[in-house]
């Protein structure tokens with residue numbers, strides 16, 4: 001729909017914006033709230049193209065994960081140990097800030113632990129995890145304050161009822177949140193702080209002039225604001241093509257409630273390529289991007305039948321074998337990835353700062369990334 005702004009729209013709704021935050025995911029909302037905390041007089045607007053935030057923050061699995069063992073070992077193949085531990089620390093700090101900002105009850109934070117599952121074919125990688133466990137426990141214990149973050153809990157496998165799973169490593173410090181309630185709480189906090197939130201605000205182009213930033217909308221009109229923080233994660237290249245952010249789609253399913261469900265906690269399967277958890281007596285299961293990597297390098301929300309078939313198979317053969325489990329619904333979400341698992345928080349021009357590329361870490365690290373972006377912009 002193309003239209004020009006009316007005098008009334010221009011002089012009331014869109015008047016007097018000091019900072020425009022683009023994107024109302026975890027990062028955009030955390031940034032907007034932090035800007036108001038740092039300077040309550042600042043007039044902050046969040047510009048979001050969806051009716052709700054539509055990227056990753058309302059579509060994820062809600063794991064407050066800060067590093068499972070195979071993930072950290074994989075990170076160590078292309079990052080230094082200091083960098084890997086630095087990211088773990090940021091994820092842990094981000095999680096504490098999120099919990100302090102929202103309160104555990106509002107986001108249904110539950111410290112149920114996170115489990116890594118290994119089949120008999122994965123004995124090699126399991127042994128590698130065992131070798132590194134004392135070292136990881138010492139180093140990550142210093143960050144989290146937990147004396148024994150990782151431990152082997154094979155004895156729990158029968159109670160969960162899994163098939164084909166031979167080994168289980170528990171991350172005692174991992175928790176889970178209710179993704180919808182988390183985002184509802186952040187939106188309410190932003191409004192309470194005096195942030196104006198505009199939905200349906202689809203931005204096509206940004207132009208930084210010395211007098212401010214021109215924000216051109218797909219509706220055909222342009223708004224000029226003094227400062228902009230871009231928090232659009234996997235969609236970053238649409239606005240700033242030079243940024244090294246790869247959109248990556250993920251498929252997710254949720255079952256109907258399963259009577260007598262024994263699964264409790266967050267679970268990482270096949271080196272974390274699949275993940276599942278319990279929620280409201282159901283199983284939420286997602287991932288499988290590695291099965292069709294090229295197709296999933298996209299920011300469109302379509303279904304991938306091949307991956308959905310693999311997820312359905314995993315549900316019935318490994319997670320809930322022999323149980324009458326029905327799928328309630330499916331959805332997709334878009335991640336923002338890079339060559340290394342590190343967010344980009346950077347000033348890209350005099351009046352534009354970006355806080356993007358959260359990978360699969362946004363639940364834990366997102367609040368910190370938003371807050372750091374806000375501080376850089378001021």
Ligand SMILES: Cc1cc2nc3c(=O)[nH]c(=O)nc-3n(C[C@H](O)[C@H](O)[C@H](O)COP(=O)(O)OP(=O)(O)OC[C@H]3O[C@@H](n4cnc5c(N)ncnc54)[C@H](O)[C@@H]3O)c2cc1C
Pocket residue numbers: 022023024025026027028047048049050052053054055056057058059060061062063064065201202203204231232233234235238239249250251252286332333334335355356357358359360361362363364365366
């Ligand atoms: C299926 C799935 C499962 C995940 N599971 C987990 C998990 O369990 N734990 C975890 O830590 N992380 C998980 N993640 C990752 C996590 O959700 C993200 O890292 C985090 O939500 C990113 O937040 P964000 O605010 O940066 O981006 P987003 O939530 O993607 O927000 C970006 C916003 O920008 C808006 N936008 C984009 N372009 C424009 C434009 N041109 N104009 C205006 N607005 C625009 C979008 O509509 C969107 O609302 C998962 C992600 C997915 C997709």
